[in-house]
Amino acid sequence: MAEKAINPIFLSRPNLDEVDIQAVVSVLKSGNLVQGKEVANLEEKINSLTGSAFSSAVSNGTASLHLALVALEIGPGDEVIIPAFSYIATANVVELVGATPVFVDIELGTFNINVSQIEEKITSKTKCIMPVHEFGLCANMEEIIRLATSHGLYVIEDAACAIGARIGDQYAGTFGDFGSFSLHPRKSVTSGEGGVVTTKTKELDEKIKTLRNHGIRPGSFPMDFVEAGFNYRLTDFQAALVSSQMRRLPSIFRHKEALVDLYLKSLRTDILLLPSVPDGFTHSWQTFHVVCKDHETRERLIGWLKEHQIFCNYGAQCIPAMSFYLKKYQFDVKQQFPSAYEAYSCGLALPLSETLTSEEVSYVCEIINQFK
Known part of the structure:
Protein backbone atom coordinates (compact mmCIF):
# COMPACT_ATOMS: atom_id res chain seq x y z
CA MET A 1 0.00 0.00 0.00
CA ALA A 2 1.34 3.43 -0.92
CA GLU A 3 2.46 5.69 1.85
CA LYS A 4 0.17 8.68 1.85
CA ALA A 5 1.70 11.75 0.22
CA ILE A 6 1.20 15.34 1.26
CA ASN A 7 -2.33 16.14 0.08
CA PRO A 8 -3.91 17.54 -1.92
CA ILE A 9 -1.88 17.14 -5.11
CA PHE A 10 -2.91 19.69 -7.73
CA LEU A 11 -2.64 19.43 -11.49
CA SER A 12 -0.30 22.41 -11.58
CA ARG A 13 0.72 25.32 -9.40
CA PRO A 14 3.00 28.26 -10.33
CA ASN A 15 6.15 28.73 -8.29
CA LEU A 16 6.81 32.41 -7.58
CA ASP A 17 9.69 33.04 -5.20
CA GLU A 18 10.68 36.19 -3.34
CA VAL A 19 12.95 37.36 -6.16
CA ASP A 20 10.04 37.14 -8.60
CA ILE A 21 7.79 39.08 -6.25
CA GLN A 22 10.37 41.78 -5.68
CA ALA A 23 10.81 42.19 -9.44
CA VAL A 24 7.11 43.07 -9.66
CA VAL A 25 7.24 45.32 -6.59
CA SER A 26 10.14 47.25 -8.09
CA VAL A 27 8.12 48.05 -11.21
CA LEU A 28 5.05 48.97 -9.17
CA LYS A 29 7.11 51.40 -7.11
CA SER A 30 8.57 52.96 -10.26
CA GLY A 31 5.16 54.07 -11.50
CA ASN A 32 6.01 52.93 -15.06
CA LEU A 33 3.42 50.19 -15.37
CA VAL A 34 2.49 49.93 -19.04
CA GLN A 35 4.56 48.47 -21.88
CA GLY A 36 8.09 49.78 -21.43
CA LYS A 37 11.67 48.74 -20.67
CA GLU A 38 10.70 45.54 -18.86
CA VAL A 39 8.69 44.39 -21.88
CA ALA A 40 11.70 45.11 -24.10
CA ASN A 41 13.92 43.21 -21.66
CA LEU A 42 11.61 40.19 -21.77
CA GLU A 43 11.62 40.25 -25.57
CA GLU A 44 15.42 40.17 -25.54
CA LYS A 45 15.37 37.20 -23.17
CA ILE A 46 12.96 35.31 -25.43
CA ASN A 47 15.21 35.99 -28.43
CA SER A 48 18.23 34.79 -26.46
CA LEU A 49 16.47 31.59 -25.36
CA THR A 50 14.93 30.60 -28.69
CA GLY A 51 17.33 32.11 -31.20
CA SER A 52 14.48 34.10 -32.71
CA ALA A 53 15.41 37.30 -34.53
CA PHE A 54 12.45 39.28 -33.16
CA SER A 55 9.89 38.96 -30.35
CA SER A 56 6.87 40.96 -29.21
CA ALA A 57 5.30 40.47 -25.79
CA VAL A 58 1.51 40.78 -25.79
CA SER A 59 -1.46 40.47 -23.46
CA ASN A 60 -2.10 36.72 -23.89
CA GLY A 61 -1.42 33.72 -26.08
CA THR A 62 -4.71 34.02 -27.96
CA ALA A 63 -3.83 37.62 -28.83
CA SER A 64 -0.47 36.45 -30.19
CA LEU A 65 -2.15 34.01 -32.60
CA HIS A 66 -4.72 36.63 -33.58
CA LEU A 67 -2.02 39.20 -34.31
CA ALA A 68 -0.08 36.74 -36.47
CA LEU A 69 -3.14 36.02 -38.61
CA VAL A 70 -3.97 39.73 -38.95
CA ALA A 71 -0.36 40.59 -39.81
CA LEU A 72 -0.46 38.04 -42.65
CA GLU A 73 -3.78 39.53 -43.84
CA ILE A 74 -5.61 36.22 -43.52
CA GLY A 75 -9.36 36.73 -43.53
CA PRO A 76 -12.70 35.94 -45.21
CA GLY A 77 -12.42 33.38 -47.98
CA ASP A 78 -9.14 31.96 -46.65
CA GLU A 79 -8.58 28.56 -45.06
CA VAL A 80 -6.18 27.73 -42.23
CA ILE A 81 -5.16 24.13 -41.53
CA ILE A 82 -5.06 23.26 -37.82
CA PRO A 83 -5.05 20.07 -35.72
CA ALA A 84 -8.40 18.76 -34.52
CA PHE A 85 -7.03 18.35 -30.98
CA SER A 86 -5.89 21.52 -29.22
CA TYR A 87 -7.12 24.22 -26.90
CA ILE A 88 -10.12 25.96 -28.43
CA ALA A 89 -8.23 29.24 -29.02
CA THR A 90 -6.36 27.69 -31.96
CA ALA A 91 -9.60 27.54 -33.93
CA ASN A 92 -11.31 30.58 -32.41
CA VAL A 93 -8.71 33.03 -33.73
CA VAL A 94 -9.25 31.69 -37.26
CA GLU A 95 -12.97 32.29 -36.91
CA LEU A 96 -12.36 35.75 -35.47
CA VAL A 97 -10.50 36.93 -38.59
CA GLY A 98 -13.30 35.55 -40.78
CA ALA A 99 -11.28 32.63 -42.19
CA THR A 100 -12.26 28.95 -42.09
CA PRO A 101 -10.45 26.42 -39.88
CA VAL A 102 -9.72 23.16 -41.71
CA PHE A 103 -9.18 20.38 -39.20
CA VAL A 104 -6.68 17.52 -39.50
CA ASP A 105 -6.57 14.51 -37.20
CA ILE A 106 -3.65 13.90 -34.84
CA GLU A 107 -1.31 11.05 -33.97
CA LEU A 108 -1.91 9.39 -30.62
CA GLY A 109 1.21 9.32 -28.51
CA THR A 110 2.61 12.66 -29.69
CA PHE A 111 -0.87 14.32 -29.80
CA ASN A 112 0.36 16.44 -32.72
CA ILE A 113 -1.10 16.99 -36.18
CA ASN A 114 -0.84 13.96 -38.46
CA VAL A 115 1.36 15.39 -41.22
CA SER A 116 0.45 12.56 -43.60
CA GLN A 117 -3.11 13.96 -43.74
CA ILE A 118 -2.28 17.63 -44.32
CA GLU A 119 -1.75 17.69 -48.08
CA GLU A 120 -5.17 16.24 -48.86
CA LYS A 121 -6.73 19.18 -47.00
CA ILE A 122 -4.88 21.87 -49.02
CA THR A 123 -7.07 23.75 -51.53
CA SER A 124 -6.81 26.91 -53.59
CA LYS A 125 -8.19 28.76 -50.55
CA THR A 126 -5.54 27.51 -48.11
CA LYS A 127 -3.29 30.32 -46.89
CA CYS A 128 -1.66 28.95 -43.76
CA ILE A 129 -0.79 25.84 -41.76
CA MET A 130 -1.01 26.39 -38.00
CA PRO A 131 0.53 23.37 -36.26
CA VAL A 132 0.28 23.08 -32.48
CA HIS A 133 3.21 21.86 -30.39
CA GLU A 134 0.80 20.04 -28.13
CA PHE A 135 1.67 19.79 -24.44
CA GLY A 136 5.24 20.98 -25.18
CA LEU A 137 6.31 18.61 -27.99
CA CYS A 138 7.16 20.11 -31.38
CA ALA A 139 5.10 18.95 -34.32
CA ASN A 140 6.94 17.46 -37.30
CA MET A 141 8.13 20.84 -38.53
CA GLU A 142 10.46 19.51 -41.23
CA GLU A 143 7.54 17.99 -43.11
CA ILE A 144 5.21 20.92 -42.36
CA ILE A 145 7.72 23.46 -43.69
CA ARG A 146 8.27 21.27 -46.77
CA LEU A 147 4.53 21.19 -47.48
CA ALA A 148 4.12 24.91 -46.83
CA THR A 149 7.02 25.79 -49.13
CA SER A 150 5.82 23.56 -51.95
CA HIS A 151 2.30 25.05 -51.79
CA GLY A 152 3.27 28.65 -51.04
CA LEU A 153 1.67 28.72 -47.59
CA TYR A 154 2.42 30.62 -44.40
CA VAL A 155 3.22 28.75 -41.18
CA ILE A 156 2.20 30.00 -37.72
CA GLU A 157 3.42 27.79 -34.86
CA ASP A 158 1.02 27.57 -31.95
CA ALA A 159 3.77 27.01 -29.39
CA ALA A 160 1.60 28.03 -26.42
CA CYS A 161 2.87 25.09 -24.33
CA ALA A 162 6.29 24.74 -25.89
CA ILE A 163 8.70 27.37 -24.63
CA GLY A 164 12.08 25.64 -24.60
CA ALA A 165 10.99 22.72 -26.80
CA ARG A 166 13.37 21.79 -29.64
CA ILE A 167 13.95 19.65 -32.67
CA GLY A 168 17.68 19.07 -32.66
CA ASP A 169 19.13 22.46 -31.79
CA GLN A 170 16.27 24.54 -33.24
CA TYR A 171 13.66 25.90 -30.84
CA ALA A 172 9.90 25.94 -31.13
CA GLY A 173 8.66 29.25 -32.50
CA THR A 174 11.51 29.70 -34.99
CA PHE A 175 10.52 27.35 -37.84
CA GLY A 176 7.60 29.24 -39.36
CA ASP A 177 6.69 32.80 -40.23
CA PHE A 178 5.48 33.32 -36.66
CA GLY A 179 5.68 31.53 -33.33
CA SER A 180 3.11 32.09 -30.60
CA PHE A 181 3.75 31.43 -26.89
CA SER A 182 1.47 31.61 -23.87
CA LEU A 183 2.40 32.85 -20.38
CA HIS A 184 -0.67 31.38 -18.66
CA PRO A 185 -0.18 30.09 -15.08
CA ARG A 186 0.09 26.45 -16.23
CA LYS A 187 3.08 27.27 -18.43
CA SER A 188 6.73 26.93 -17.34
CA VAL A 189 6.94 30.70 -16.79
CA THR A 190 3.92 32.90 -16.24
CA SER A 191 2.69 36.47 -16.11
CA GLY A 192 -0.83 35.39 -15.13
CA GLU A 193 -2.03 36.27 -18.60
CA GLY A 194 0.44 37.02 -21.36
CA GLY A 195 1.92 35.90 -24.65
CA VAL A 196 4.84 36.34 -27.01
CA VAL A 197 5.00 36.49 -30.82
CA THR A 198 8.30 35.51 -32.46
CA THR A 199 9.22 36.11 -36.09
CA LYS A 200 12.18 36.21 -38.46
CA THR A 201 11.83 39.56 -40.24
CA LYS A 202 11.90 43.15 -39.11
CA GLU A 203 8.94 43.95 -41.36
CA LEU A 204 6.66 41.38 -39.70
CA ASP A 205 7.92 42.33 -36.24
CA GLU A 206 7.07 46.00 -36.83
CA LYS A 207 3.64 44.93 -38.06
CA ILE A 208 3.01 43.03 -34.81
CA LYS A 209 4.31 45.87 -32.64
CA THR A 210 2.08 48.31 -34.52
CA LEU A 211 -1.04 46.15 -34.27
CA ARG A 212 -0.59 45.38 -30.54
CA ASN A 213 -0.58 49.10 -29.66
CA HIS A 214 -3.68 50.57 -31.30
CA GLY A 215 -2.00 50.74 -34.71
CA ILE A 216 0.69 53.25 -33.66
CA ARG A 217 3.85 53.02 -35.73
CA PRO A 218 6.66 52.21 -33.24
CA GLY A 219 8.84 55.22 -32.51
CA SER A 220 6.69 57.65 -34.49
CA PHE A 221 6.61 61.25 -33.21
CA PRO A 222 4.22 62.86 -33.35
CA MET A 223 2.20 59.69 -32.77
CA ASP A 224 0.94 58.24 -36.06
CA PHE A 225 -1.82 55.63 -36.31
CA VAL A 226 -1.11 53.58 -39.43
CA GLU A 227 -3.31 50.52 -38.71
CA ALA A 228 -6.66 49.79 -37.10
CA GLY A 229 -4.90 48.06 -34.23
CA PHE A 230 -5.71 46.49 -30.88
CA ASN A 231 -4.81 47.02 -27.24
CA TYR A 232 -2.83 43.81 -26.84
CA ARG A 233 -0.01 45.27 -24.74
CA LEU A 234 1.67 43.49 -21.85
CA THR A 235 2.32 45.50 -18.70
CA ASP A 236 5.84 46.09 -17.43
CA PHE A 237 5.18 44.39 -14.09
CA GLN A 238 3.96 41.25 -15.88
CA ALA A 239 7.09 41.29 -18.05
CA ALA A 240 9.33 41.68 -15.01
CA LEU A 241 7.63 38.69 -13.38
CA VAL A 242 8.38 36.48 -16.40
CA SER A 243 11.95 37.73 -16.82
CA SER A 244 12.66 36.87 -13.20
CA GLN A 245 11.34 33.32 -13.59
CA MET A 246 13.35 32.76 -16.76
CA ARG A 247 16.55 32.58 -14.72
CA ARG A 248 15.21 29.23 -13.42
Whole structure:
Protein backbone atom coordinates (compact mmCIF):
# COMPACT_ATOMS: atom_id res chain seq x y z
CA MET A 1 0.00 0.00 0.00
CA ALA A 2 1.34 3.43 -0.92
CA GLU A 3 2.46 5.69 1.85
CA LYS A 4 0.17 8.68 1.85
CA ALA A 5 1.70 11.75 0.22
CA ILE A 6 1.20 15.34 1.26
CA ASN A 7 -2.33 16.14 0.08
CA PRO A 8 -3.91 17.54 -1.92
CA ILE A 9 -1.88 17.14 -5.11
CA PHE A 10 -2.91 19.69 -7.73
CA LEU A 11 -2.64 19.43 -11.49
CA SER A 12 -0.30 22.41 -11.58
CA ARG A 13 0.72 25.32 -9.40
CA PRO A 14 3.00 28.26 -10.33
CA ASN A 15 6.15 28.73 -8.29
CA LEU A 16 6.81 32.41 -7.58
CA ASP A 17 9.69 33.04 -5.20
CA GLU A 18 10.68 36.19 -3.34
CA VAL A 19 12.95 37.36 -6.16
CA ASP A 20 10.04 37.14 -8.60
CA ILE A 21 7.79 39.08 -6.25
CA GLN A 22 10.37 41.78 -5.68
CA ALA A 23 10.81 42.19 -9.44
CA VAL A 24 7.11 43.07 -9.66
CA VAL A 25 7.24 45.32 -6.59
CA SER A 26 10.14 47.25 -8.09
CA VAL A 27 8.12 48.05 -11.21
CA LEU A 28 5.05 48.97 -9.17
CA LYS A 29 7.11 51.40 -7.11
CA SER A 30 8.57 52.96 -10.26
CA GLY A 31 5.16 54.07 -11.50
CA ASN A 32 6.01 52.93 -15.06
CA LEU A 33 3.42 50.19 -15.37
CA VAL A 34 2.49 49.93 -19.04
CA GLN A 35 4.56 48.47 -21.88
CA GLY A 36 8.09 49.78 -21.43
CA LYS A 37 11.67 48.74 -20.67
CA GLU A 38 10.70 45.54 -18.86
CA VAL A 39 8.69 44.39 -21.88
CA ALA A 40 11.70 45.11 -24.10
CA ASN A 41 13.92 43.21 -21.66
CA LEU A 42 11.61 40.19 -21.77
CA GLU A 43 11.62 40.25 -25.57
CA GLU A 44 15.42 40.17 -25.54
CA LYS A 45 15.37 37.20 -23.17
CA ILE A 46 12.96 35.31 -25.43
CA ASN A 47 15.21 35.99 -28.43
CA SER A 48 18.23 34.79 -26.46
CA LEU A 49 16.47 31.59 -25.36
CA THR A 50 14.93 30.60 -28.69
CA GLY A 51 17.33 32.11 -31.20
CA SER A 52 14.48 34.10 -32.71
CA ALA A 53 15.41 37.30 -34.53
CA PHE A 54 12.45 39.28 -33.16
CA SER A 55 9.89 38.96 -30.35
CA SER A 56 6.87 40.96 -29.21
CA ALA A 57 5.30 40.47 -25.79
CA VAL A 58 1.51 40.78 -25.79
CA SER A 59 -1.46 40.47 -23.46
CA ASN A 60 -2.10 36.72 -23.89
CA GLY A 61 -1.42 33.72 -26.08
CA THR A 62 -4.71 34.02 -27.96
CA ALA A 63 -3.83 37.62 -28.83
CA SER A 64 -0.47 36.45 -30.19
CA LEU A 65 -2.15 34.01 -32.60
CA HIS A 66 -4.72 36.63 -33.58
CA LEU A 67 -2.02 39.20 -34.31
CA ALA A 68 -0.08 36.74 -36.47
CA LEU A 69 -3.14 36.02 -38.61
CA VAL A 70 -3.97 39.73 -38.95
CA ALA A 71 -0.36 40.59 -39.81
CA LEU A 72 -0.46 38.04 -42.65
CA GLU A 73 -3.78 39.53 -43.84
CA ILE A 74 -5.61 36.22 -43.52
CA GLY A 75 -9.36 36.73 -43.53
CA PRO A 76 -12.70 35.94 -45.21
CA GLY A 77 -12.42 33.38 -47.98
CA ASP A 78 -9.14 31.96 -46.65
CA GLU A 79 -8.58 28.56 -45.06
CA VAL A 80 -6.18 27.73 -42.23
CA ILE A 81 -5.16 24.13 -41.53
CA ILE A 82 -5.06 23.26 -37.82
CA PRO A 83 -5.05 20.07 -35.72
CA ALA A 84 -8.40 18.76 -34.52
CA PHE A 85 -7.03 18.35 -30.98
CA SER A 86 -5.89 21.52 -29.22
CA TYR A 87 -7.12 24.22 -26.90
CA ILE A 88 -10.12 25.96 -28.43
CA ALA A 89 -8.23 29.24 -29.02
CA THR A 90 -6.36 27.69 -31.96
CA ALA A 91 -9.60 27.54 -33.93
CA ASN A 92 -11.31 30.58 -32.41
CA VAL A 93 -8.71 33.03 -33.73
CA VAL A 94 -9.25 31.69 -37.26
CA GLU A 95 -12.97 32.29 -36.91
CA LEU A 96 -12.36 35.75 -35.47
CA VAL A 97 -10.50 36.93 -38.59
CA GLY A 98 -13.30 35.55 -40.78
CA ALA A 99 -11.28 32.63 -42.19
CA THR A 100 -12.26 28.95 -42.09
CA PRO A 101 -10.45 26.42 -39.88
CA VAL A 102 -9.72 23.16 -41.71
CA PHE A 103 -9.18 20.38 -39.20
CA VAL A 104 -6.68 17.52 -39.50
CA ASP A 105 -6.57 14.51 -37.20
CA ILE A 106 -3.65 13.90 -34.84
CA GLU A 107 -1.31 11.05 -33.97
CA LEU A 108 -1.91 9.39 -30.62
CA GLY A 109 1.21 9.32 -28.51
CA THR A 110 2.61 12.66 -29.69
CA PHE A 111 -0.87 14.32 -29.80
CA ASN A 112 0.36 16.44 -32.72
CA ILE A 113 -1.10 16.99 -36.18
CA ASN A 114 -0.84 13.96 -38.46
CA VAL A 115 1.36 15.39 -41.22
CA SER A 116 0.45 12.56 -43.60
CA GLN A 117 -3.11 13.96 -43.74
CA ILE A 118 -2.28 17.63 -44.32
CA GLU A 119 -1.75 17.69 -48.08
CA GLU A 120 -5.17 16.24 -48.86
CA LYS A 121 -6.73 19.18 -47.00
CA ILE A 122 -4.88 21.87 -49.02
CA THR A 123 -7.07 23.75 -51.53
CA SER A 124 -6.81 26.91 -53.59
CA LYS A 125 -8.19 28.76 -50.55
CA THR A 126 -5.54 27.51 -48.11
CA LYS A 127 -3.29 30.32 -46.89
CA CYS A 128 -1.66 28.95 -43.76
CA ILE A 129 -0.79 25.84 -41.76
CA MET A 130 -1.01 26.39 -38.00
CA PRO A 131 0.53 23.37 -36.26
CA VAL A 132 0.28 23.08 -32.48
CA HIS A 133 3.21 21.86 -30.39
CA GLU A 134 0.80 20.04 -28.13
CA PHE A 135 1.67 19.79 -24.44
CA GLY A 136 5.24 20.98 -25.18
CA LEU A 137 6.31 18.61 -27.99
CA CYS A 138 7.16 20.11 -31.38
CA ALA A 139 5.10 18.95 -34.32
CA ASN A 140 6.94 17.46 -37.30
CA MET A 141 8.13 20.84 -38.53
CA GLU A 142 10.46 19.51 -41.23
CA GLU A 143 7.54 17.99 -43.11
CA ILE A 144 5.21 20.92 -42.36
CA ILE A 145 7.72 23.46 -43.69
CA ARG A 146 8.27 21.27 -46.77
CA LEU A 147 4.53 21.19 -47.48
CA ALA A 148 4.12 24.91 -46.83
CA THR A 149 7.02 25.79 -49.13
CA SER A 150 5.82 23.56 -51.95
CA HIS A 151 2.30 25.05 -51.79
CA GLY A 152 3.27 28.65 -51.04
CA LEU A 153 1.67 28.72 -47.59
CA TYR A 154 2.42 30.62 -44.40
CA VAL A 155 3.22 28.75 -41.18
CA ILE A 156 2.20 30.00 -37.72
CA GLU A 157 3.42 27.79 -34.86
CA ASP A 158 1.02 27.57 -31.95
CA ALA A 159 3.77 27.01 -29.39
CA ALA A 160 1.60 28.03 -26.42
CA CYS A 161 2.87 25.09 -24.33
CA ALA A 162 6.29 24.74 -25.89
CA ILE A 163 8.70 27.37 -24.63
CA GLY A 164 12.08 25.64 -24.60
CA ALA A 165 10.99 22.72 -26.80
CA ARG A 166 13.37 21.79 -29.64
CA ILE A 167 13.95 19.65 -32.67
CA GLY A 168 17.68 19.07 -32.66
CA ASP A 169 19.13 22.46 -31.79
CA GLN A 170 16.27 24.54 -33.24
CA TYR A 171 13.66 25.90 -30.84
CA ALA A 172 9.90 25.94 -31.13
CA GLY A 173 8.66 29.25 -32.50
CA THR A 174 11.51 29.70 -34.99
CA PHE A 175 10.52 27.35 -37.84
CA GLY A 176 7.60 29.24 -39.36
CA ASP A 177 6.69 32.80 -40.23
CA PHE A 178 5.48 33.32 -36.66
CA GLY A 179 5.68 31.53 -33.33
CA SER A 180 3.11 32.09 -30.60
CA PHE A 181 3.75 31.43 -26.89
CA SER A 182 1.47 31.61 -23.87
CA LEU A 183 2.40 32.85 -20.38
CA HIS A 184 -0.67 31.38 -18.66
CA PRO A 185 -0.18 30.09 -15.08
CA ARG A 186 0.09 26.45 -16.23
CA LYS A 187 3.08 27.27 -18.43
CA SER A 188 6.73 26.93 -17.34
CA VAL A 189 6.94 30.70 -16.79
CA THR A 190 3.92 32.90 -16.24
CA SER A 191 2.69 36.47 -16.11
CA GLY A 192 -0.83 35.39 -15.13
CA GLU A 193 -2.03 36.27 -18.60
CA GLY A 194 0.44 37.02 -21.36
CA GLY A 195 1.92 35.90 -24.65
CA VAL A 196 4.84 36.34 -27.01
CA VAL A 197 5.00 36.49 -30.82
CA THR A 198 8.30 35.51 -32.46
CA THR A 199 9.22 36.11 -36.09
CA LYS A 200 12.18 36.21 -38.46
CA THR A 201 11.83 39.56 -40.24
CA LYS A 202 11.90 43.15 -39.11
CA GLU A 203 8.94 43.95 -41.36
CA LEU A 204 6.66 41.38 -39.70
CA ASP A 205 7.92 42.33 -36.24
CA GLU A 206 7.07 46.00 -36.83
CA LYS A 207 3.64 44.93 -38.06
CA ILE A 208 3.01 43.03 -34.81
CA LYS A 209 4.31 45.87 -32.64
CA THR A 210 2.08 48.31 -34.52
CA LEU A 211 -1.04 46.15 -34.27
CA ARG A 212 -0.59 45.38 -30.54
CA ASN A 213 -0.58 49.10 -29.66
CA HIS A 214 -3.68 50.57 -31.30
CA GLY A 215 -2.00 50.74 -34.71
CA ILE A 216 0.69 53.25 -33.66
CA ARG A 217 3.85 53.02 -35.73
CA PRO A 218 6.66 52.21 -33.24
CA GLY A 219 8.84 55.22 -32.51
CA SER A 220 6.69 57.65 -34.49
CA PHE A 221 6.61 61.25 -33.21
CA PRO A 222 4.22 62.86 -33.35
CA MET A 223 2.20 59.69 -32.77
CA ASP A 224 0.94 58.24 -36.06
CA PHE A 225 -1.82 55.63 -36.31
CA VAL A 226 -1.11 53.58 -39.43
CA GLU A 227 -3.31 50.52 -38.71
CA ALA A 228 -6.66 49.79 -37.10
CA GLY A 229 -4.90 48.06 -34.23
CA PHE A 230 -5.71 46.49 -30.88
CA ASN A 231 -4.81 47.02 -27.24
CA TYR A 232 -2.83 43.81 -26.84
CA ARG A 233 -0.01 45.27 -24.74
CA LEU A 234 1.67 43.49 -21.85
CA THR A 235 2.32 45.50 -18.70
CA ASP A 236 5.84 46.09 -17.43
CA PHE A 237 5.18 44.39 -14.09
CA GLN A 238 3.96 41.25 -15.88
CA ALA A 239 7.09 41.29 -18.05
CA ALA A 240 9.33 41.68 -15.01
CA LEU A 241 7.63 38.69 -13.38
CA VAL A 242 8.38 36.48 -16.40
CA SER A 243 11.95 37.73 -16.82
CA SER A 244 12.66 36.87 -13.20
CA GLN A 245 11.34 33.32 -13.59
CA MET A 246 13.35 32.76 -16.76
CA ARG A 247 16.55 32.58 -14.72
CA ARG A 248 15.21 29.23 -13.42
CA LEU A 249 14.13 27.77 -16.77
CA PRO A 250 17.00 25.26 -17.07
CA SER A 251 16.27 23.87 -13.61
CA ILE A 252 12.52 23.86 -14.31
CA PHE A 253 13.05 21.76 -17.43
CA ARG A 254 15.40 19.36 -15.60
CA HIS A 255 12.91 18.97 -12.75
CA LYS A 256 10.00 18.23 -15.08
CA GLU A 257 12.06 15.77 -17.12
CA ALA A 258 12.96 13.89 -13.93
CA LEU A 259 9.29 13.74 -12.88
CA VAL A 260 8.24 12.52 -16.34
CA ASP A 261 10.94 9.83 -16.25
CA LEU A 262 9.53 8.74 -12.90
CA TYR A 263 6.00 8.59 -14.33
CA LEU A 264 7.15 6.53 -17.30
CA LYS A 265 9.08 4.08 -15.10
CA SER A 266 6.50 3.79 -12.33
CA LEU A 267 3.14 3.55 -14.13
CA ARG A 268 2.51 -0.20 -14.46
CA THR A 269 -0.99 -0.49 -15.87
CA ASP A 270 -2.47 -1.65 -19.14
CA ILE A 271 -5.30 0.89 -19.03
CA LEU A 272 -3.12 3.84 -20.11
CA LEU A 273 -1.41 4.86 -23.33
CA LEU A 274 1.63 6.91 -22.28
CA PRO A 275 3.05 9.81 -24.31
CA SER A 276 5.95 9.24 -26.69
CA VAL A 277 8.76 11.50 -27.90
CA PRO A 278 10.34 11.01 -31.35
CA ASP A 279 14.12 10.72 -31.62
CA GLY A 280 15.80 14.11 -31.87
CA PHE A 281 12.92 15.97 -30.22
CA THR A 282 13.21 17.69 -26.83
CA HIS A 283 9.87 17.88 -25.00
CA SER A 284 9.31 20.82 -22.64
CA TRP A 285 6.59 18.90 -20.72
CA GLN A 286 4.01 21.55 -20.04
CA THR A 287 1.61 18.65 -19.52
CA PHE A 288 1.96 14.91 -18.90
CA HIS A 289 -1.00 13.58 -20.86
CA VAL A 290 -2.13 9.96 -20.97
CA VAL A 291 -5.01 8.22 -22.75
CA CYS A 292 -7.23 5.73 -20.93
CA LYS A 293 -8.52 2.62 -22.69
CA ASP A 294 -12.04 4.09 -22.88
CA HIS A 295 -14.16 7.01 -21.71
CA GLU A 296 -15.77 5.15 -18.81
CA THR A 297 -12.37 4.14 -17.44
CA ARG A 298 -11.19 7.75 -17.67
CA GLU A 299 -14.18 9.01 -15.69
CA ARG A 300 -13.81 6.32 -13.02
CA LEU A 301 -10.05 6.99 -12.76
CA ILE A 302 -10.70 10.71 -12.23
CA GLY A 303 -13.05 9.82 -9.37
CA TRP A 304 -10.54 7.36 -7.90
CA LEU A 305 -7.76 9.93 -7.95
CA LYS A 306 -10.04 12.58 -6.42
CA GLU A 307 -10.83 10.18 -3.57
CA HIS A 308 -7.11 10.22 -2.83
CA GLN A 309 -6.88 14.02 -3.10
CA ILE A 310 -5.14 13.89 -6.49
CA PHE A 311 -6.58 16.44 -8.90
CA CYS A 312 -6.26 16.09 -12.66
CA ASN A 313 -8.08 17.46 -15.70
CA TYR A 314 -8.83 16.95 -19.38
CA GLY A 315 -5.84 17.87 -21.52
CA ALA A 316 -7.35 19.61 -24.55
CA GLN A 317 -10.45 19.59 -26.74
CA CYS A 318 -11.41 17.74 -29.87
CA ILE A 319 -12.39 21.09 -31.35
CA PRO A 320 -14.75 19.78 -34.07
CA ALA A 321 -16.79 18.13 -31.29
CA MET A 322 -17.37 21.42 -29.47
CA SER A 323 -20.89 22.80 -29.86
CA PHE A 324 -20.02 25.89 -31.93
CA TYR A 325 -17.92 23.98 -34.48
CA LEU A 326 -20.17 20.91 -34.59
CA LYS A 327 -23.25 23.04 -35.26
CA LYS A 328 -21.55 25.27 -37.84
CA TYR A 329 -19.72 22.59 -39.85
CA GLN A 330 -21.78 19.42 -39.14
CA PHE A 331 -18.80 17.13 -38.63
CA ASP A 332 -18.98 13.35 -38.23
CA VAL A 333 -16.38 13.67 -35.49
CA LYS A 334 -15.66 10.04 -34.63
CA GLN A 335 -15.36 9.12 -38.30
CA GLN A 336 -13.35 12.17 -39.45
CA PHE A 337 -11.13 12.71 -36.42
CA PRO A 338 -10.93 9.39 -34.53
CA SER A 339 -7.57 9.98 -32.82
CA ALA A 340 -8.45 13.54 -31.78
CA TYR A 341 -11.75 12.33 -30.36
CA GLU A 342 -10.04 9.51 -28.46
CA ALA A 343 -7.41 11.87 -27.04
CA TYR A 344 -10.22 14.17 -25.89
CA SER A 345 -12.78 11.67 -24.61
CA CYS A 346 -10.28 9.30 -22.99
CA GLY A 347 -7.37 11.65 -22.28
CA LEU A 348 -6.19 12.84 -18.89
CA ALA A 349 -3.57 15.36 -17.76
CA LEU A 350 -1.78 14.15 -14.64
CA PRO A 351 -0.11 16.48 -12.10
CA LEU A 352 3.10 18.10 -13.34
CA SER A 353 4.71 21.37 -12.31
CA GLU A 354 7.84 22.93 -10.86
CA THR A 355 6.35 22.62 -7.37
CA LEU A 356 5.55 18.91 -7.66
CA THR A 357 7.90 16.52 -5.84
CA SER A 358 9.16 13.08 -6.82
CA GLU A 359 7.47 11.68 -3.70
CA GLU A 360 4.14 13.05 -4.90
CA VAL A 361 4.62 11.58 -8.38
CA SER A 362 5.46 8.20 -6.84
CA TYR A 363 2.27 8.43 -4.80
CA VAL A 364 0.18 9.32 -7.87
CA CYS A 365 1.65 6.34 -9.74
CA GLU A 366 0.97 3.94 -6.88
CA ILE A 367 -2.62 5.08 -6.61
CA ILE A 368 -3.12 4.66 -10.38
CA ASN A 369 -1.49 1.22 -10.28
CA GLN A 370 -3.97 0.20 -7.57
CA PHE A 371 -6.95 1.28 -9.69
CA LYS A 372 -9.17 -1.64 -10.74
